Amino acid sequence: MLALRKALVALVAAATVTAGLTTVGPASRAEAAVPTTIPLEIKNTSGRSDQVYIYNIGTLLSTGQQGWADANGTFHAWPAGGNPPTPAPDASIAGPANGQTKTIRMPKFSGRVYFSYGQKLVFKLTTGGLVQPAVQNPSDPNVNILFNWTEYTLNDAGLWINSTQVDMFSAPYAVGVKNTAGAVKNTGHLKPGGYNGFFNALRGQPGGWANLIRTRSDGTVLRALAPGHGIEAGALPATVMNDYINRVWSKYSTSTLTVTPFADQPGTKYYGRVSGNVMNFTNGSGAVVTSFQKPDSDSIFGCYKLLDAPNDLVRGPISRTLCAGFNRSTLLTNPNQPDTSSAGFYQDTVTNHYSRKIHAQMVDGKAYGFAFDDVGNHESLVNDNNPQTAYITLDPFS
Missing domain, CATH: 3.30.920.50 (Beta-1,3-glucanase, C-terminal domain)
Known part of the structure; x- marks a missing residue:
């Protein structure tokens, strides 16, 4: 899927201003009867008591406008930004508590569903579009927030939704889709103990790889940067390969x-x-x-x-x-x-020890440890041409 690969390369390039969000899947094909919106069930099995915030942001495929969707799947265009960047409208949706499930609606978007624990994310707007979190930047306003995201495209040809680690490994989650025949596909689940197993393995990898791990002042492990971002941040030697x-x-x-x-x-x-x-x-x-x-x-x-x-x-x-x-x-x-x-x-x-260690901890062995991890179909992506319901499961931090 060239569109997905191209989009993920753009993410790894760390462009924080997006004129158009991630494209996951092929261009729209009118022959498929996909509803205007479909339900997205978000299940919280994280074991954490923090308030969860959900954001559904992207490009509305029918018009090419950038914006966000509320819990009902209604599209809202971003207002004009500024230079310096101006605060974006609060697009957050209150997520489910631990042990609970919340259902929202997904419109025909190409974009991301962000989720954060304990704090709302900070989004700003420039004249060129939305400024998204840049975890490799120590001055980014979101650098001390525990969060993650999935990328998806819902169009007339179906749904494509992934579990990505191209930029970072952070709050664990899995994605899934159920089609109109009732068949369910999912990917992104870690093995039991896989979250801690990954960080422990990275800590034990010599050569600077442990420096990819980012921890908050209260001791919370926030994420491991992808190695390209690690080089950019000075955490990993530029000569490592x-x-x-x-x-x-x-x-x-x-x-x-x-x-x-x-x-x-x-x-x-x-x-x-x-x-x-x-x-x-x-x-x-x-x-x-x-x-x-x-x-x-x-x-x-x-x-x-x-x-x-x-x-x-x-x-x-x-x-x-x-x-x-x-x-x-x-x-x-x-x-x-x-x-x-x-x-x-x-x-x-x-x-790429970062990608190696992620794959080793996945239930199905699949991940997006780097942008072209879909070569040979080793990527954590599910797709269906007749989606009925999409799923995001916030998994345990264990």
Whole structure:
């Protein structure tokens, strides 16, 4: 799903002003009879006594306007912002208490459902749109609030909703969808003990990875930053992937990396060879179709910059394959990419340990540990063309 990958790359790029929120799923198709709004059941099994606040913000697909939806699913456009940013209207919805469920309505949005514990989130508006929380910024007004979000698109073709850790691992939750036939799909649940298990594992990982953890002054563990944000914040060395990058560049200066980016098009192949600081990819005719400069760690973790992935049919698909191979450290063990079998993921000592440890704690093994974790279908996403009800479960902090 290129639209989802593209959207998540934009998130990892840490743009805090959004002209249009996340697109999860394909463009609208009028042939599906999806209601104007569907119920979203939010169940609180967190074990926490804090007041929960819910926010449903996004782009109204029928008009392209940005705004928020109230508990009834009614759309409200954001007013004009300013410079410096001005406070956004209070879009919060009181969430369910521990052990309770609250049902709100989701309109045909492409956006996010935020939830916070104990405090309302701070949203502001600039002349360019909504300023969303930037957890890697120590001066962000939300930096000491415990919160998380899911991304979704509801359109005429159905519902796509994910559990994402692309920016951070924080308050645990799972998502689900029930279709009109009564079938339910869900993803995002941690194993018993998985929340603490992840943080304990990250604390024990040498090389600066423990520095990704952010704790409030009262001792509350708030989140672990994704490694790209960790580099930006100075918590993780910018050179953390260099050894692996150098070995990949060395290997493919004397051998060929074959990329078959589309599972349903096995005849579409591209061939990568390194010359100097550049990996050139050729097609079956030998013509160079795109080239990549030697990436740095941030480009790998963010799947952007030197691994930019435009939403096209050549460079983007090759780039997402490289990004997945670097993060999962499969490029040295398999010259035919993508490697879609999780058995070989994260086996090198130099790898995306943040993503590795998240996947290890998931019930179904699926997560969005980095932007292109959907390469090979290892992402925590559910979709249905005939959604009846969506679900968010606020899971235990254990």
